[in-house]
Amino acid sequence: MIDLCKVTKTYITGTVEFKALKDIDLQIDRGEFVAIVGPSGSGKSTLMNLLGCLDVPTSGEYRLEGHSVNKLTSNQLADIRNTKIGFVFQAFNLLPYATSYENIEVPLLFAKVSAKKRRDRILELLALVGLADKLNNKPTELSGGEMQRVAIARALANDPDIILADEPTGNLDSKSGTAIIEMFHQMWKSGKTIILITHDMKLADQTQRIIRLKDGAIDGNGNLA
Amino acid sequence: MINFATVYNVFIRDFHKQKKRITLTLLALGWGTISIMLLLGFGEGLHTQLSINQKGMGDEISILWGGQTTIPFKGLGKGRHIHLFKEDPAYLKKRIPELRYIAGEYHRWGAAVKYGDKILSEHINGIAPEFEMMRAHIPMMGGRMINELDMQLKRRVAFLGDGFKERLFGDEDPIGKQIFINGMPFMVIGVMQEKMQMSSYSGSDEDKVSIPATTFQTVFGDRYLDNIVYQPWDVDNMKSVERQVYEAMGVRYKFDPNDERALQIWDTAEGAREFNNMLTGINIFLGFIGSLTLLIAGVGVANIMYVSIKERTREIGIKMAVGARRSYILFQFLIEALLITFFGGLGGMSISYILTEAFKRIPIESEVLDFMGRPTISLEIGLIVVSILGIMGIISGLFPAMKAASVNPVESLRHE
Ligand SMILES: Nc1ncnc2c1ncn2[C@@H]1O[C@H](COP(=O)(O)OP(=O)(O)OP(=O)(O)O)[C@@H](O)[C@H]1O
Numbered sequence: 001m002i003d004l005c006k007v008t009k010t011y012i013t014g015t016v017e018f019k020a021l022k023d024i025d026l027q028i029d030r031g032e033f034v035a036i037v038g039p040s041g042s043g044k045s046t047l048m049n050l051l052g053c054l055d056v057p058t059s060g061e062y063r064l065e066g067h068s069v070n071k072l073t074s075n076q077l078a079d080i081r082n083t084k085i086g087f088v089f090q091a092f093n094l095l096p097y098a099t100s101y102e103n104i105e106v107p108l109l110f111a112k113v114s115a116k117k118r119r120d121r122i123l124e125l126l127a128l129v130g131l132a133d134k135l136n137n138k139p140t141e142l143s144g145g146e147m148q149r150v151a152i153a154r155a156l157a158n159d160p161d162i163i164l165a166d167e168p169t170g171n172l173d174s175k176s177g178t179a180i181i182e183m184f185h186q187m188w189k190s191g192k193t194i195i196l197i198t199h200d201m202k203l204a205d206q207t208q209r210i211i212r213l214k215d216g217a218i219d220g221n222g223n224l225a
Numbered sequence: 226m227i228n229f230a231t232v233y234n235v236f237i238r239d240f241h242k243q244k245k246r247i248t249l250t251l252l253a254l255g256w257g258t259i260s261i262m263l264l265l266g267f268g269e270g271l272h273t274q275l276s277i278n279q280k281g282m283g284d285e286i287s288i289l290w291g292g293q294t295t296i297p298f299k300g301l302g303k304g305r306h307i308h309l310f311k312e313d314p315a316y317l318k319k320r321i322p323e324l325r326y327i328a329g330e331y332h333r334w335g336a337a338v339k340y341g342d343k344i345l346s347e348h349i350n351g352i353a354p355e356f357e358m359m360r361a362h363i364p365m366m367g368g369r370m371i372n373e374l375d376m377q378l379k380r381r382v383a384f385l386g387d388g389f390k391e392r393l394f395g396d397e398d399p400i401g402k403q404i405f406i407n408g409m410p411f412m413v414i415g416v417m418q419e420k421m422q423m424s425s426y427s428g429s430d431e432d433k434v435s436i437p438a439t440t441f442q443t444v445f446g447d448r449y450l451d452n453i454v455y456q457p458w459d460v461d462n463m464k465s466v467e468r469q470v471y472e473a474m475g476v477r478y479k480f481d482p483n484d485e486r487a488l489q490i491w492d493t494a495e496g497a498r499e500f501n502n503m504l505t506g507i508n509i510f511l512g513f514i515g516s517l518t519l520l521i522a523g524v525g526v527a528n529i530m531y532v533s534i535k536e537r538t539r540e541i542g543i544k545m546a547v548g549a550r551r552s553y554i555l556f557q558f559l560i561e562a563l564l565i566t567f568f569g570g571l572g573g574m575s576i577s578y579i580l581t582e583a584f585k586r587i588p589i590e591s592e593v594l595d596f597m598g599r600p601t602i603s604l605e606i607g608l609i610v611v612s613i614l615g616i617m618g619i620i621s622g623l624f625p626a627m628k629a630a631s632v633n634p635v636e637s638l639r640h641e
């Protein structure tokens with residue numbers, strides 16, 4: 001489903017060019033649970049942004065479900081992010097002024113879901129992540145683990161095929177972290193493709209496959225669990 | 226796709242977060258709106274008042290006097306005096322169909338007017354019924370103006386200026402009373418309605434005593450008319466009527482129709498036309514100043530939007546990550562700018578309206594108000610201000626909104 005062919009990403013700061021990704025070849029199948037590991041600055045987040053269609057490669061080709069992402073318009077990319085991909089960030093990235101309910105509603109609004117269906121879906125998702133009683137809480141009124149669960153509910157809102165998580169447990173204590181990872185396993189079991197970026201080798205070992213990045217290139221590719 | 230409730234909620238949230246800045250911007254907008262509305266309203270009031278004042282002497286009329294020739298004509302030398310005779314108005318009317326009204330007029334200053342024990346020295350005016358229409362000699366209730374029969378029968382009737390009536394009669398009702406003009410008895414038939422007269426060629430009408438021109442001629446024995454007053458059907462023909470007057474009178478009194486000095490004509494409508502142009506100029510100027518004030522407020526709106534966007538790049542990035550198209554971000558910020566403009570403009574317009582209404586109700590009579598008028602807000606002004614506000618809101622919102630829509634989501638989400 002995901003197919004990267006000789007993908008590079010070059011950042012230009014002033015006159016300095018920096019190759020954050022170098023000739024990445026990578027295939028990920030539907031329903032896989034993949035971990036991406038590597039030292040800080042190795043290009044993990046850069047890769048995730050490309051996979052999530054938040055950014056486009058400098059060169060090489062990214063095919064998503066057989067379609068070349070390079071050729072899509074900004075609106076088409078927005079629609080893909082809206083319906084096919086769910087993001088979970090280390091820093092949660094919830095709208096600070098909005099309640100849990102409203103945060104989960106945002107992708108549904110962009111997908112033009114009717115008010116009634118939005119409501120049903122949000123309540124269903126809140127129940128799924130165990131926050132049915134926190135629907136009117138704003139992010140400041142939630143714990144880190146709870147915030148990440150709202151973010152997961154938001155990522156699942158439009159029932160996307162792919163979940164991209166960039167160090168989702170990085171800001172959590174081990175207990176809430178374990179609960180979050182448990183949720184990713186459940187999502188995987190329900191058929192989603194999960195790509196998890198992490199520093200924690202214990203978490204990576206629980207996935208099907210570990211992709212190691214080093215200096216913007218793939219170091220090792222394998223160990224099917 | 227654009228959910229107005231969401232946009233509105235974001236706006237309210239923003240309002241709480243940046244209360245001070247938004248309040249200041251709203252104040253600037255309100256103030257800009259008030260100043261443009263009051264300036265335009267002031268212009269409008271001035272216009273109305275000046276047209277009223279202009280109509281005091283008469284609307285769209287010309288005054289014709291005799292003169293002196295400066296060009297020799299058919300063997301006649303120059304320097305001849307041309308006088309106006311009482312038959313001239315009828316003569317001109319016959320020759321110039323374009324004329325709607327025309328009538329001759331006599332003046333006598335310093336006649337003694339007596340009622341009871343009171344004697345006043347006054348300006349006596351010999352006039353015709355046409356003056357009611359041409360020169361706004363409108364009678365007050367209970368009285369009448371000089372009519373055709375008064376003219377034919379050379380009746381000894383008098384129509385009093387309201388100011389003169391006050392001096393001679395005080396609060397007493399003068400209608401039907403007898404007054405003496407140079408010892409001759411006249412009956413008062415009417416009093417002129419109060420009017421505002423800013424221009425004149427023979428003094429203020431409110432201080433005059435008017436009698437039928439025919440009576441005047443018999444009583445005082447004047448050989449010549451002092452002047453003729455005329456009004457064309459269409460004020461646009463004023464100049465061509467003037468030409469025809471010169472030609473017809475030239476034939477009658479044997480002078481060159483191109484001899485400008487043989488007659489004197491004052492086209493009062495010309496003044497009115499120039500005046501209107503000047504007023505339009507004043508209005509444009511006032512509107513311009515008002516717009517500048519509003520422009521400053523617009524810069525304020527743009528500024529607040531830029532600041533708000535800077536603080537909210539992360540929010541923009543989040544929305545893009547979960548599927549917002551750039552157009553949504555654009556509209557969100559544009560609508561926020563328009564909401565601010567809307568509330569500021571609405572506030573300013575309401576306050577201006579209240580102010581002008583209050584101004585209208587100020588009971589004082591003052592010369593300043595008589596001259597300047599009171600600011601009035603017309604539908605036209607309202608529409609002008611609304612469109613200026615609308616355009617300003619869109620412009621001051623569009624550029625920040627375009628900036629917001631061009632935020633790079635990766636960048637905005639990268640930093641903590
Ligand atoms: N917008 C950018 N402009 C310039 N350089 C960038 C930009 N974004 C990332 N980089 C550089 O690209 C490299 C890879 O960054 P990236 O964020 O992908 O690393 P990472 O593997 O996610 O690291 P971490 O584990 O610390 O999150 C880094 O050296 C970073 O400095």
Ligand SMILES: [Mg+2]
Binds near residue numbers: 166
């Ligand atoms: Mg990273």
